[in-house]
Amino acid sequence: MTEHDNGGLPKRVVVTGGSSGIGFAVAKYFLESGTSVGIIGRDPARLEAAAEELGRSAHGRIEAACADVRDEQRIGMVIDELAGSMGGIDTLVAAAGTEGEMGAACEDVTAASFRDVLDINVVGTFLAVRHALPHLKRADAGNVVIVGSDSGFVAVPGMLAYNASKGALVQLTRALAVELFDVHGIRVNSVCPSIVDTPMARRGLGVDSFTDAAYPVQEAADIAWSVGYLSSHRSRAINGVNLLSDFGYTGRSSFPA
Template sequence: MLVPFGSLRERFWRGPILFPETDVRKTSLFIRLGVWSMNSYSFSPAGRGYGIRVNEDAFEKEARPMAELANTTTAPSRIVVTGGSSGIGLAVARHYAAEGAVVGIIGRSDERLARARAELAGEPGDVRTAAADVGDESALTAAVRDLGDELGGIDLLVCSAGIDGEMGAACEEVTTDSFREVLDVNVVGAFVAVRTAIPFLKESPCGSVVLIGSDSGFVSVPGMLAYNASKGALVQLTRALAVELHDAHGIRVNSVCPSIVDTPLAREGLGVESFEHVDYPVQSAEDIAWSVAYLASPRSRAVNGVNLLSDFGYTGRSSFPA
């Protein structure tokens, strides 16, 4: 099917288009045409001027109307949470279970998963569990896939699993194995979970992913080298996934990037038993669950590729002592 540029412009484009004057065939680039995206086409002369030769089957399969990509009425009801047995992940699971959703949580420990399930037993939603180490690709892939099948699909994937590495260690003291482990869990684990969930999210009317990042993706302090690097990578992974998945499949990808959150991981990493008397602001895990719910809400349909800082405005402050 040969589609002249003019007709495409009339149907889809709201603004000027610049085209090369050369014949470019069988390109692998993406062209964004108003509310459509195509990746199966070639440029070829069309009598007067140039046109796009479109693979009709690929066009129908890959280009979805914006009305489909921006569902405003369906809220997520099938949620999978990695790191869901404690901390932020458990708070997210509790939030959605309280709303009656069916929630699948992934954690490393069968014992902690059992405790989490017992803790959520009083909520109206249904809770399922799967044991897997996020650093183990095959185990994580199987867990996400099994929960997707068990839940009858996935509307929302929340990647909350994470580790902090050698806290307090100077650069020359950090081992390569430790550094690599933090990246494997915090970054590669999130990627594997998202990749595995894509077939389910594609079929959802409100497919969405929320990664749990950190303000450490934007600012750094000594002694958190691997953690800082991993959270910085999550910031760009969020953007890359958002661009990759939204136009093609209607899947939104965002992240929440909080400062200190009162979780077992934070207390252990900072060597404190409580944050009750500290001289800096601390959030609750429930605060972050609400941020996740905002990003995953159908009312946030235009929010995509956003790294939502939740840090009391500290990254916006000047170093000048006013």
């Protein structure tokens, strides 16, 4: 059990996809706030480098474990290991994700690629939540924050699998929130950003920089702040929310006037 202080932030956080992009920024945010953080990543070299970098500036404790979120046995094992070393888990941040075949038309998207995106973005999120649940149930105020996307609400050509997966996360967030809160007091929310300057976004959009982008671009640290708020005890009434972080673009009318 833990008491909520330090701005209401949780004491022990596990982040999937914590070795890069938004997941890395989330881990850094919590560590700088004095939280103990366990990061999970599937690339051993990148994970080791991330843990080393995070450890240099941390006020909290950093742990790292290698696992692919698609591997149920492995993800369950490392979550249990991290919970054991940290003394429990108060918050799970599901940030692991992939973009799939960006720019491909429907008839050019392969079934294997489509399944891979769903397996990582949707099934991988479910597996992480499922295996973190026994530990979250023992926390004073366990909660889950899922990293979604505005692509769960709007669509553009060439992002078929990614759009489908992020749409699924919107409803998964709601379904988990309804199921877990009344019985266990576990809150589940998601942050759904538009373009964030991450290695995955640059790779997917085929750019080296967003400096001259014709649209507003967020930093990963912006999303980390939102994740921090949703995981804080100060947001204790916020549950089942898919928080759009998109400069208001989804609220704009498409009427040509």
